[in-house]
Amino acid sequence: MEEERGIRFAKNLPYVVGNVFKMLYEFPTALVISDDGQKILYENEKNLVYVDSDSGKTIRNLHLFTKFIGFVDLNKTNDKALAGSADNQAKIVDLKTGKCLHDLKGHQGFVFLGGFNPQSTIAATACQNMKIKIWDVESGKQNFEFAQHKQTPTYLSYNPDGDKLLTCSYENEALIWNANDGQIVCKLSKHTRGLEVAKFASSGYICATGSHDNKANVWDIRNPEQPLFTLEGHQDYIKELAFNKQQTQIVTGSNDNTGRIYNLQDGKFVGELSNFPGQVYAVSFNEAGNKIIGVSNNKTVQIFDNQGTCLQQITGEGNVYINKTGNTFVTMPKSIDSQAKVWREARVSKH
Numbered sequence: 001m002e003e004e005r006g007i008r009f010a011k012n013l014p015y016v017v018g019n020v021f022k023m024l025y026e027f028p029t030a031l032v033i034s035d036d037g038q039k040i041l042y043e044n045e046k047n048l049v050y051v052d053s054d055s056g057k058t059i060r061n062l063h064l065f066t067k068f069i070g071f072v073d074l075n076k077t078n079d080k081a082l083a084g085s086a087d088n089q090a091k092i093v094d095l096k097t098g099k100c101l102h103d104l105k106g107h108q109g110f111v112f113l114g115g116f117n118p119q120s121t122i123a124a125t126a127c128q129n130m131k132i133k134i135w136d137v138e139s140g141k142q143n144f145e146f147a148q149h150k151q152t153p154t155y156l157s158y159n160p161d162g163d164k165l166l167t168c169s170y171e172n173e174a175l176i177w178n179a180n181d182g183q184i185v186c187k188l189s190k191h192t193r194g195l196e197v198a199k200f201a202s203s204g205y206i207c208a209t210g211s212h213d214n215k216a217n218v219w220d221i222r223n224p225e226q227p228l229f230t231l232e233g234h235q236d237y238i239k240e241l242a243f244n245k246q247q248t249q250i251v252t253g254s255n256d257n258t259g260r261i262y263n264l265q266d267g268k269f270v271g272e273l274s275n276f277p278g279q280v281y282a283v284s285f286n287e288a289g290n291k292i293i294g295v296s297n298n299k300t301v302q303i304f305d306n307q308g309t310c311l312q313q314i315t316g317e318g319n320v321y322i323n324k325t326g327n328t329f330v331t332m333p334k335s336i337d338s339q340a341k342v343w344r345e346a347r348v349s350k351h
Contacts, residue, residue, distance in 0.1 A: 014291055014303045014311050015329070018344035021056030024049050026336040030072045031321040037328030037344060039078045041095075043069035048083060050095050053328070053342045060098045064091055070112035075120035080137070082123050084111030090125040092140060102140025106133065113153055117162030122179060124165060126153040132167060134179060144182045148175055155197045159204040166207055170194030174209045176221055186224040190217055193237075201243040201250075206264070208250055210238030216252050218267065229267025233260055239281050244289035249306060251292050253280035259294045261308055271308020276300060286326040286345055293329060295320040301331065301343075317341065 018037075025044030032041050033053070040051040045068055050060040067086035074081060080101070084090040090104040090111045107127040114125035122143065126132045132146040132153060151169040158165055164185060168174040173189040188198075193212035200207045206228075210216045214234045217227035236256035243250050249270065253259045259273030259280050273280070278298030285292055291311070292304045301320055303312040318332030327345045 013346050015293075015314075015343045016346045017341050018328075019053060019056050019342045020339040021051060021053075021342070022339050023333060023336065024058060024061060027318070027332065029319075030069060031319075031330060031332075032072050032074050033321060033323035033328050033330060034074055034078045035076075035323060035325050037323060037325075037342070039074065040330060040342070041072050041074055041081055043072050043083065045069070046085075048072065048081060048093065050081070053330075056342075060095055062093065062098055064093060064100050070110060071114055073115040073123075075116045075137070076118065077120070080116075080120070082114055082116055082125075084114050084125050086110045088127075090114060090123075090135075092123065092135075092137060102135070104133070104135050104140065104142070106142060106145075107131070113156060115156065115158070117158045117179065118160060119162045121162065124156055124158075124179070126156060126167075128152050130169070132156070132165075134182070143180075146177060146182045148177070148184060151194070154195060155199075157199040157207070159200045160202060161204055164200075164204075166198045166200055168195035168198040168209060170212075172211075174198040174207075176207070176224075186221055188217065188219050188221075188224055188227075190227055190230075191215070196238060197240055199241060199243065201247050201264075202245055203247055206243075206247065208241050208243070210241045210252060212237040214238065214254070214256075216241055216250070218250065218264065229262070231260070231262050231267060231269075233269060234258070236279075239279065240283050242284050244285040244306070245287055246289045249285070249289065251283045251285065251294075253283040253294060255279040257296065259283050259292070259304075261292070261306065270306075271304075273302065273304050273308055273310075275310065275313075276302065282320060282322055284322045284326040284329075291326070291345070293322055293326060295322070295329075299334075301329070314343075 028042040048062040109128035191211040216231040234254040240253040261270040276296040278296040282295035301314040322329040
């Protein structure tokens with residue numbers, strides 16, 4: 001969280017605009033915000049743009065790729081970027097100098113998915129040819145290639161220790177594998193249709209998977225034969241899910257235009273996130289676990305408490321991106337003539 005600056009926010013607004021900035025390019029399709037909310041990295045076509053969210057100033061405008069960029073990520077200290085492109089390669093970039101540190105070559109297809117582990121010691125990149133590569137961040141060398149998926153991967157998630165990866169595809173199962181050698185630890189196999197999302201919780205042994213069978217399963221990987229709970233109630237497939245940091249609740253977002261909150265202790269339904277005008281493609285808890293951000297594809301953001309009561313609605317913005325800690329999100333401009341907005345979790349000053 002950012003330092004207190006003596007600003008008294010309105011008590012009835014969970015999130016307020018902290019700053020605005022002009023996009024250098026129109027309508028980016030990938031954006032990442034640092035955990036502390038202070039830095040923003042976004043792509044547009046072949047370009048990477050690095051922004052200070054407090055001042056709104058562009059720190060770097062990088063032209064390092066020859067084709068469309070599919071994903072971007074920041075390391076834990078916000079001085080390195082990972083990005084993958086339709087030119088069949090990924091790059092690790094030094095954001096202090098603007099230079100490419102490592103060309104990650106060898107993929108045979110669009111590199112559209114990837115990320116640093118929490119320790120920023122390794123990086124994973126996934127390609128449309130179903131293969132995932134693991135790279136050493138310091139040297140840029142490929143550690144190994146993981147080729148166990150039979151369809152294109154849709155999501156990857158590291159455990160907190162950064163030594164395991166949970167990955168899924170449009171197959172009916174998710175795989176957990178050792179990020180040091182690529183050996184499969186276990187398979188999560190009780191869904192009946194393809195998977196969209198798979199994430200670890202903060203403990204590292206609890207995880208969840210969301211599927212086109214309209215269900216989410218919560219798993220204990222120490223006993224992976226059966227899920228702990230199956231979370232039902234959605235009328236369309238589950239696009240996204242998130243655990244709270246306290247590991248007491250999970251929230252799901254679906255193409256049925258709703259989100260749903262469940263208890264992690266017993267899997268029971270807590271409340272619905274409703275009144276979205278479109279499919280819910282992003283959900284996140286804040287760090288305290290008492291607020292939930294939900295985003296629909298009809299340009300609507302809603303903030304709820306952890307029982308499902310709507311506290312705030314933001315409409316009329318473009319695409320929305322949330323950081324991992326849920327303290328900051330960015331709404332894109334509706335047109336190139338308007339500005340992006342940085343929304344921060346409001347706190348009342350002690351002054």
